[in-house]
Amino acid sequence: MEFKTLSHISIDELLSVFNHSFSDYIVPFHLTKEVLLLKLDSEKLDLNISVGAFENDQLVSFILQAEKEEEGRKIIYNGGTGIVPEFRGKGLVRKMYDFIIPQLKERNAEVLLLEVIQGNEGAIRAYENLGFSIVRKFLCFHGNINSVKENNEVSIQELEDFQWEKFRSFWDIEPSWQGKNSILENIKKDVLKLGAFKDEILVGYIIYHPVSKKVYQIAVDQKYRNQGIGTKLFKAIKDINQKQPISFNNVDEASENTTKFLEKTIGLNNWVSQFEMKRDI
Structure with missing residues (x-):
């Protein structure tokens, strides 16, 4: 298993893995290429600071991230974490963060921010184990x-x-x-x-x-x-x-x-x- 940023990844490959990862999600959804491009653009997601896990050069997991300075603190926002079903339960989220956090520190980032669906207890526990705490509840x-x-x-x-x-x-x-x-x-x-x-x-x-x-x-x-x-x-x-x-x-x-x-x-x-x-x- 290899970990690296998504700076080299094609939109088509990212789209395929994104949709595979969320096909059986607690709220399943499927993006078109146009909608994925809109998401990347509108949320300022930056593939240079996003991270992926690769098995035999094939993307199997990712964290899409954006960077923003607010009140003097640089914040890294997780705009989507996905793992294809065949590679779940291998601790890939922790491993991806372990890979990317040193690079984020070099950019003087201070805060990690994300959203997780209520009811997705496995993901909530995983993020809590990584040191995240719930700060607000959002209604959609x-x-x-x-x-x-x-x-x-x-x-x-x-x-x-x-x-x-x-x-x-x-x-x-x-x-x-x-x-x-x-x-x-x-x-x-x-x-x-x-x-x-x-x-x-x-x-x-x-x-x-x-x-x-x-x-x-x-x-x-x-x-x-x-x-x-x-x-x-x-x-x-x-x-x-x-x-x-x-x-x-x-x-x-x-x-x-x-x-x-x-x-x-x-x-x-x-x-x-x-x-x-x-x-x-």
Whole structure:
């Protein structure tokens, strides 16, 4: 067994092993090449700091990783760990981390971050044995947007750019990795930015990816909540995507009002939940 970075790997080979690894996962899924490329780009996954296990030069396991500096600390995010079924139970996750961590230290990385599906007890135990601790629980939503009564005093307008300082003032919680500002800046040409205006004042916004049909962020000014503003933003998305189902992943469970709003008002289903786990290097 040989361990090395994925800097030399082809997208086609990575796609094949990725789909094989997740074919019998607790939540099975299958990516197209286009979706894998979008994932790599949108999450800033870097094959130069990602690691793989190779048997006879064939990739059998991988950890896809991204790097980001936040509050003065360099964070390494695990955007996906996969092991093909035939090679499980061999401690490959630990061995891959043992291989890559010295290289990450050379890059002055300080923190490892990942997400794992609630209920995947084997993976949770494995990460805990590697020193990771659960820090947050995320809820993932999917479904069709309800037809709801609109607030006609609110207008929805497309925004030319992110207004991060204003957006952040609306937040109750910090987004997960996929929804962080720096990540969204990387795909700003591909996402739709809608603002809700009342009396010409920006009082809410939503960021939506029309191709993946994924909401990345939504927030409403605390002074204007419970006035149908979030509802109207979702109504605009419903009109744009021709009533097709959407997803909104990694909503912090601590935001009870958001969870209730998404389920009861918008009509989305919390179909799976994840734990955010972290450890110092």
